Amino acid sequence: MDLLKSLLVSASGLKAQNGRMRIIAENVANANSTGRTPQDDPYRRKIATFRSHFDKELGAEKVELGKVARDESDFDTRYEPGHPAADANGYVKLPNVNTLIETVDMREAQRSYEANLNVIESTRTMLQRTIDILKS
Template sequence: MDLIKSLFISASGLKAQNGRMRVIAENIANANSTARTPDEEPYRRKIPTFESHFDKEMKANMVELGRIAEDTTDFKSVHMPGHPAADEKGYVLQPNVNTLVETTDMREAQRSYEANLNVIDTTRKMLQRTIDILRA
């Protein structure tokens, strides 16, 4: 039945967006973390990816959270001579996390999550109406 299939497809979207929001939350939580020593790198931003796979049982394409990639952009450098992770010139490497970008990504993930939730809710209502019609 196509309605049941739409429930499973939307559920896979919910799960994928939930994983995406977890990665974004980790990025935001570590936006101001630094290394402990000058030799170490600070937190490196993570980028969630998605993968599509064909579910033979449902005969439909499903989405899932794929590999979590690392952002290879350069770290920011801030002059903090008293910091334990400062180099010989007094600069400390900061994570390559832009909280504005992360907040925007989080909002987009939240909207995608809500859209999938709305599909599930609408499908559930349609199934309930179908059952009600069959009972009458």
């Protein structure tokens, strides 16, 4: 694979992981969001998906952020009878966001982002050395 291809493939990975981190940040920001009334559902966790496709012009496989899926798992509940969103039994529906899972997902996305940055930096170094050799 030539060096330009590796740069473009890594750049697509950076963009995809950036989108993933934005979705995770949204989940964490809404981890305590409830509905306004007992009938309203609270925030529902979002899940980033990826899709790969062959770029004919580039001649390589690239990755991009796919559709954002909704986590259909059950909401948590907490007994809080004074809350405006409490049902007749005093329970409030809470988002299905687990901040521990979101933290682990964020760390994984960061590592993936860093790996793509390292590929770009290594490629840049190789290109610079090639230019230096050609100058000699």
